[in-house]
Amino acid sequence: MKLNHETLDGGIYRIALEGPLDMAGSAMIDPHFAMITEKEKRLIVDLSGVDFLASIGIRVLVMAARGIAERGGRMAVYGAQEAPAKVLKSTGVDQIVKLVDDEAAAIAWVGK
Amino acid sequence: MPTDERPPDATAGIALPPDLASVTALNAWFDRLADDLGLPKDTAHDVKLCLNEAVTNAIVHGLGGVPGGRVSVELERWPDRTRVRIRDTGVPFNPLDAPRHVPAEDILSAKIGGLGIAIMRETSSSAEYRHAEGENILTLSFLDAQDGPR
Numbered sequence: 535m536k537l538n539h540e541t542l543d544g545g546i547y548r549i550a551l552e553g554p555l556d557m558a559g560s561a562m563i564d565p566h567f568a569m570i571t572e573k574e575k576r577l578i579v580d581l582s583g584v585d586f587l588a589s590i591g592i593r594v595l596v597m598a599a600r601g602i603a604e605r606g607g608r609m610a611v612y613g614a615q616e617a618p619a620k621v622l623k624s625t626g627v628d629q630i631v632k633l634v635d636d637e638a639a640a641i642a643w644v645g646k
Numbered sequence: 647m648p649t650d651e652r653p654p655d656a657t658a659g660i661a662l663p664p665d666l667a668s669v670t671a672l673n674a675w676f677d678r679l680a681d682d683l684g685l686p687k688d689t690a691h692d693v694k695l696c697l698n699e700a701v702t703n704a705i706v707h708g709l710g711g712v713p714g715g716r717v718s719v720e721l722e723r724w725p726d727r728t729r730v731r732i733r734d735t736g737v738p739f740n741p742l743d744a745p746r747h748v749p750a751e752d753i754l755s756a757k758i759g760g761l762g763i764a765i766m767r768e769t770s771s772s773a774e775y776r777h778a779e780g781e782n783i784l785t786l787s788f789l790d791a792q793d794g795p796r
Contacts, residue, residue, distance in 0.1 A: 557669035626749025
């Protein structure tokens with residue numbers, strides 16, 4: 535699991551993930567997400583490199599989204615591959631973590 | 647699932663210690679096996695997802711700190727279905743008894759737990775649990791999609 539990050543114009547923090555969000559992958563990204571949700575108010579997460587998403591990975595995303603929302607911020611995830619998108623939808627997580635198709639939509643939504 | 651059974655066309659298994667590296671090992675094993683068996687893509691994903699949920703739960707909840715604890719996975723394959731058994735020597739726990747996960751309405755009321763069990767229930771065609779000889783034994787079956795991707 536690889537995690538890349540950058541700050542975009544407008545102070546939007548972008549994280550791009552690559553690899554499986556299984557138990558080990560989730561453990562790897564968890565500290566970074568925990569730190570970011572204390573610091574940032576506008577976070578977008580590029581999931582296009584995530585080829586596998588288990589509930590332990592969903593947990594990291596949900597906790598980040600909740601932490602940011604509690605601080606009055608916004609988080610969106612985008613670019614989900616077919617199988618991860620299906621898991622996000624079938625669990626109803628797409629109703630509580632904003633899931634959009636692409637980066638432009640994510641930027642537009644968190645920037646509001 | 648029918649109880650009159652033809653023997654499976656293929657079987658495979660793996661035993662894992664209860665640590666962080668084990669799910670990575672599980673997935674490497676499964677990806678190779680799915681390829682060798684020619685599992686349909688949807689089936690392979692569904693089985694892999696459920697194995698991750700079951701094994702992760704066993705390691706995190708059932709086996710935490712128990713010396714000598716083990717998780718093992720057995721897979722059986724027939725022409726149109728797959729059955730997996732996940733056994734662990736951890737705390738007796740029946741995931742099928744857990745209350746149904748109710749999706750939250752908004753992010754602020756989201757509860758984090760129970761998602762893995764919900765995924766297993768919804769993704770598998772059938773699920774059974776028993777406890778025997780000191781092991782939790784969870785059996786999940788998966789019917790291949792009959793007419794294209796589900």
